Amino acid sequence: MKNLSEEESDILFIGAKQTSVNFLNVVDMSPDCDDQDTLLILAGHVVPICHTGTESCFRHLPHEPN
Numbered sequence: 393m394k395n396l397s398e399e400e401s402d403i404l405f406i407g408a409k410q411t412s413v414n415f416l417n418v419v420d421m422s423p424d425c426d427d428q429d430t431l432l433i434l435a436g437h438v439v440p441i442c443h444t445g446t447e448s449c450f451r452h453l454p455h456e457p458n
Contacts, residue, residue: 417437418433418435
């Protein structure tokens with residue numbers, strides 16, 4: 393995920409090291425009710441995304457996506 397800093401006008405990588413070769417494909421994005429402060433992003437991956445080689449960095453997901 394990239395974030396453009398308004399103060400510095402720099403692109404910041406959120407939640408990943410600059411050297412990571414793992415990328416997520418954005419499937420869908422939905423803003424919250426006021427369209428200003430929250431964005432829900434649905435993403436998929438081709439290769440295991442966690443550094444441990446698993447599909448997810450979360451051991452117990454509350455539900456599986458459809």
